[in-house]
Amino acid sequence: MREEQPPGWAVETRGLVKTYGKVEAVRGIDLTVRPGEVFGFLGPNGAGKSTTISILCTLIEPTAGQALVGGIDVVRDPSSVRARIGLVFQDTTLDDQLTARENLEFHAFLYDVPRSERRRRIDRVLEMVELSERAGSLVRTFSGGMKRRLEIARGILHSPYVLFLDEPTLGLDPQTRNRIWEYLHDLRRREGITIFMTTHYMDEAELCDRIAIIDHGRIVALGSPAELKGMVGGDVIAIRTRDDRSAAEEIGRRFGLEPSVDPTGLRLEVEDGASFVPRLLRELAVPVDTVTLSRPSLDDVFLKLTGHAIRDEEVGARDRMRAMAGRWRGARGRR
Amino acid sequence: MEELVEPTARRPERATVDIRRASMRAVYIIWKRDVLRYWRDRVRLVGALAQPLLFLVILGTGLASALRGAGGNLAGFDYQQFMYPGIIGMAVLFTSVFSAMSIVWDREFGFLREVLVAPIDRSAVAIGKALGGATQATVQGLILLVLAPLVGVRLTPLAVLEVIGLVFCLSFALTSVGVAVAARMESMMGFQFVVNFMVQPAFFLSGAMFPLTGLPGWMTVLTRLDPLAYGVDPIRRVVLGAGGTPGALLDRLSLTLGGQPVAIWVEVAVLAAFGLAALSAAIWSFRQRG
Numbered sequence: 001m002r003e004e005q006p007p008g009w010a011v012e013t014r015g016l017v018k019t020y021g022k023v024e025a026v027r028g029i030d031l032t033v034r035p036g037e038v039f040g041f042l043g044p045n046g047a048g049k050s051t052t053i054s055i056l057c058t059l060i061e062p063t064a065g066q067a068l069v070g071g072i073d074v075v076r077d078p079s080s081v082r083a084r085i086g087l088v089f090q091d092t093t094l095d096d097q098l099t100a101r102e103n104l105e106f107h108a109f110l111y112d113v114p115r116s117e118r119r120r121r122i123d124r125v126l127e128m129v130e131l132s133e134r135a136g137s138l139v140r141t142f143s144g145g146m147k148r149r150l151e152i153a154r155g156i157l158h159s160p161y162v163l164f165l166d167e168p169t170l171g172l173d174p175q176t177r178n179r180i181w182e183y184l185h186d187l188r189r190r191e192g193i194t195i196f197m198t199t200h201y202m203d204e205a206e207l208c209d210r211i212a213i214i215d216h217g218r219i220v221a222l223g224s225p226a227e228l229k230g231m232v233g234g235d236v237i238a239i240r241t242r243d244d245r246s247a248a249e250e251i252g253r254r255f256g257l258e259p260s261v262d263p264t265g266l267r268l269e270v271e272d273g274a275s276f277v278p279r280l281l282r283e284l285a286v287p288v289d290t291v292t293l294s295r296p297s298l299d300d301v302f303l304k305l306t307g308h309a310i311r312d313e314e315v316g317a318r319d320r321m322r323a324m325a326g327r328w329r330g331a332r333g334r335r
Numbered sequence: 336m337e338e339l340v341e342p343t344a345r346r347p348e349r350a351t352v353d354i355r356r357a358s359m360r361a362v363y364i365i366w367k368r369d370v371l372r373y374w375r376d377r378v379r380l381v382g383a384l385a386q387p388l389l390f391l392v393i394l395g396t397g398l399a400s401a402l403r404g405a406g407g408n409l410a411g412f413d414y415q416q417f418m419y420p421g422i423i424g425m426a427v428l429f430t431s432v433f434s435a436m437s438i439v440w441d442r443e444f445g446f447l448r449e450v451l452v453a454p455i456d457r458s459a460v461a462i463g464k465a466l467g468g469a470t471q472a473t474v475q476g477l478i479l480l481v482l483a484p485l486v487g488v489r490l491t492p493l494a495v496l497e498v499i500g501l502v503f504c505l506s507f508a509l510t511s512v513g514v515a516v517a518a519r520m521e522s523m524m525g526f527q528f529v530v531n532f533m534v535q536p537a538f539f540l541s542g543a544m545f546p547l548t549g550l551p552g553w554m555t556v557l558t559r560l561d562p563l564a565y566g567v568d569p570i571r572r573v574v575l576g577a578g579g580t581p582g583a584l585l586d587r588l589s590l591t592l593g594g595q596p597v598a599i600w601v602e603v604a605v606l607a608a609f610g611l612a613a614l615s616a617a618i619w620s621f622r623q624r625g
Contacts, residue, residue: 057452058452059448059451059452079354079454080454082452082453082454083357083454087452089445089448091445092444092445093445093446093447093448093449094445094446094449095368095372095441095446095449096444097372097375097376098368098371098372102368102371105364106364106368106449107449109360109361109363109364110357110360110361110364110449110450110453110454110455111357111453111454112353112356112357112360112454
């Protein structure tokens, strides 16, 4: 029995399909997430990200295929899966008429956090997201960023094995987004927690260990950000030297590359720019004034794989509300 | 793909979840949340006194005067006194239904999801909500006991105890019906429908404003199907009985089935049956939902 073995994967799906009537939201997704990694699910709105995450969280049942979280089947034993996961949704699910601490207490009861640990754990997660001083304030008085931080704190309160986050930084200012990322990496480091998140921000996907790019309900690529960018082509290095012409000649001789020379300097394409630059500087006789390394972005990757650019627009609160309502209706229509 | 170093990665804990225990705790915390929110919302607490006072003082005085003008009072009764227990029932009705409707609100604002994704049995949601609403409605109904002197009703400690029990039974039954309805409601848009087609008819048919005797047949049937009728009647008997109203007079005004006054214990049993049936329906609805 596979369930009896220690699970090799934190999350595993095989041929996952979800259809709503004639609409195929998810069209056969296979993926594996390693324990302790930050896994990003990248795709435009409506690509099937939220549907997939809802299946993994036992909120909706797949039409076909299988999904395991911590080796447990999400359809056969949803309660056991629920006990082992933390969730941070796109839309807030806090009670804004309770205080931050009361929201966490509520959660601790629902997840059966032992009485002896309850207070200590609540204090700890509050401290982690820097909300200790506001523990006694009503959530109604919190900013969007504070609410999201509180939701992350709540998501990890019961020491989940996998933390699922659906667009955790949507609608937040860049500073707050950075803070949230710090918390997430800190979490992974300290608790060894597996983080599975969806995003449609390219710059955030860069911060994941591995990314699955999803478009129209299918995974079009899966790998580390570097691997995915490797699919597009090499890095571009632009340098300016005291003597561009002899530098070009020397680079051709030493490294077997063919730099292009123009009045602004030299440009060369290499496989791995980050490791090439130090070598270049060490070995090149001609003194170098400036170096610029530009890598292909995930936007380039997305464009190449899907033939269209990711729509990076902000989604208004109204749209999100509607999307959520749609998911609810969809979830109910299932049975 | 490169190998990820994962010395710190935790294995999922093997212990099985004790769903039963978690669900019982969930009932408690869901109840506690409702009570906490109610307690915090003092404005609502005081505001809920306004409507009963309006009914009692203005409508009550007006109708009492009209009845006197029409050649006598209500079967030897002061109308305001007759109406007073009905107003308690009204307060319980409105509070029960409104607090049950908070489920729809929670759904709209997302909080319900926090509960529905927890590793608990969904029945905990229905039971916790029913108890939470019942607690609020009970308090709201009992607050009105302070108005007793205003309508000239004297209460004994025993009568107060009995009223507490009855008000709780009524609150539980009505809140359960409310929860069963709210569990199936999509949005607050249906709220007006619930008020117009359930809450107001339930109030008018309950015997809160007029005795349920000598009515046309169709209306008699409807009144006997109204759970509120089985709450208002025993409260009235206890409250007015404590105030010294003769039993024979009370019997003439009370709820009858097959021409006989219904015993209080039967009324309590009817309320309990109503409540449990509605609660079962609510549990079923919550379990159905994804």
